[in-house]
Amino acid sequence: MSNEISRNWPAPAKLNLFLHINGRRADGYHELQTLFQFIDCCDLLDFRVTQTPELILHSDMSSVVADSDNLILRAAKSLQQATGYPGGAEIWLEKCLPMGGGLGGGSSDAATTLVALNQLWNTQLSNDELATIGLKLGADIPVFIRGFAAFAEGVGERLQAVTPTEFWYLVIAPDAHVSTAAVFQDPLLPRNTPKLGIDTLMSQPWANDCQDLVVSKYPQVAKALGWLLEYAPSRMTGTGACVFGEFSSQQQALAALAKLPSDMQGFVAKGMNISPLIVRLNHP
Numbered sequence: 001m002s003n004e005i006s007r008n009w010p011a012p013a014k015l016n017l018f019l020h021i022n023g024r025r026a027d028g029y030h031e032l033q034t035l036f037q038f039i040d041c042c043d044l045l046d047f048r049v050t051q052t053p054e055l056i057l058h059s060d061m062s063s064v065v066a067d068s069d070n071l072i073l074r075a076a077k078s079l080q081q082a083t084g085y086p087g088g089a090e091i092w093l094e095k096c097l098p099m100g101g102g103l104g105g106g107s108s109d110a111a112t113t114l115v116a117l118n119q120l121w122n123t124q125l126s127n128d129e130l131a132t133i134g135l136k137l138g139a140d141i142p143v144f145i146r147g148f149a150a151f152a153e154g155v156g157e158r159l160q161a162v163t164p165t166e167f168w169y170l171v172i173a174p175d176a177h178v179s180t181a182a183v184f185q186d187p188l189l190p191r192n193t194p195k196l197g198i199d200t201l202m203s204q205p206w207a208n209d210c211q212d213l214v215v216s217k218y219p220q221v222a223k224a225l226g227w228l229l230e231y232a233p234s235r236m237t238g239t240g241a242c243v244f245g246e247f248s249s250q251q252q253a254l255a256a257l258a259k260l261p262s263d264m265q266g267f268v269a270k271g272m273n274i275s276p277l278i279v280r281l282n283h284p
């Protein structure tokens with residue numbers, strides 16, 4: 001067995017180009033209709049396969065998230081348990097994505113871990129099997145495993161490939177941590193958007209049902225979105241706090257970024273209908 005480190009596995013962020021909440025299930029989870037697209041802004045993971053079963057994570061995250069809660073180690077453990085693989089792994093994480101921002105970084109780290117270790121351990125699970133394992137850890141993990149831009153229903157696990165325009169985005173990460181669970185528990189969250197067919201949804205103006213609630217509770221999100229709307233059609237992703245504006249060229253997005261007030265953090269990224277993870281898997 002090779003002792004080499006397999007480097008630079010990307011875990012990209014996602015944007016919810018629209019997000020509708022259609023109802024609440026008996027288990028408390030919400031029925032959604034949402035459109036996922038990846039962006040070329042990624043965490044990076046390295047892996048070394050070990051003969052012994054320990055799973056070790058090297059990152060600067062351990063002061064923020066305990067190892068036992070880290071989705072990377074939970075994903076690796078789930079794959080060990082599902083396959084009976086006797087070895088383990090040492091994993092290095094370079095965390096670039098803002099946490100708890102609606103960009104899905106934790107879910108993407110977990111998906112990249114499942115896809116990479118399935119290849120490096122040669123455990124040969126199908127994408128369907130990996131997505132089933134992933135879904136138990138988080139509603140957004142299946143889309144990152146499949147790696148194509150998708151219209152999603154259910155809690156986000158029923159996916160249909162789509163090819164929305166790959167805009168350039170200016171993403172602003174307000175200095176606020178918005179808890180996904182708290183947004184979904186809020187009595188003021190609208191939960192009754194009618195379910196619509198994919199053709200109608202793709203052609204009508206896009207919106208996020210969580211946005212008004214989050215904007216009303218977090219002045220930093222309101223400020224970022226208000227600023228961005230002066231430059232481009234803009235919305236919130238997921239349950240926030242990040243907001244994004246869409247531009248038809250990199251130059252236009254960078255020109256807006258150059259004007260960003262110094263008390264806000266932002267970056268420019270390209271929309272991608274095929275995830276950088278799939279590109280890496282097919283062209284190591």
Ligand SMILES: C[C@](O)(CO)[C@H](O)COP(=O)(O)OP(=O)(O)OC[C@H]1O[C@@H](n2ccc(N)nc2=O)[C@H](O)[C@@H]1O
Pocket residue numbers: 016019028029030031032034102107137138139140141154155156180181184185238239
């Ligand atoms: C809102 C989205 O970001 C859209 O992409 C995701 O659906 C959230 O996905 P996630 O962060 O992976 O969420 P999870 O870790 O599965 O769930 C966090 C919490 O959000 C709530 N939750 C999440 C997804 C969903 N469809 N309904 C929910 O009610 C649940 O209270 C859950 O305890």
Ligand SMILES: Nc1ncnc2c1ncn2[C@@H]1O[C@H](COP(=O)(O)OP(=O)(O)OP(=O)(O)O)[C@@H](O)[C@H]1O
Pocket residue numbers: 065069070071072098099100101102103104105106107108109110140180238239240
């Ligand atoms: N590897 C990880 N990276 C980031 N967060 C992690 C990780 N493992 C566990 N977490 C936990 O998951 C929470 C959500 O992280 P994440 O960055 O995915 O949020 P998000 O961008 O709001 O995602 P979503 O859009 O799926 O709600 C974090 O606040 C953290 O407590």
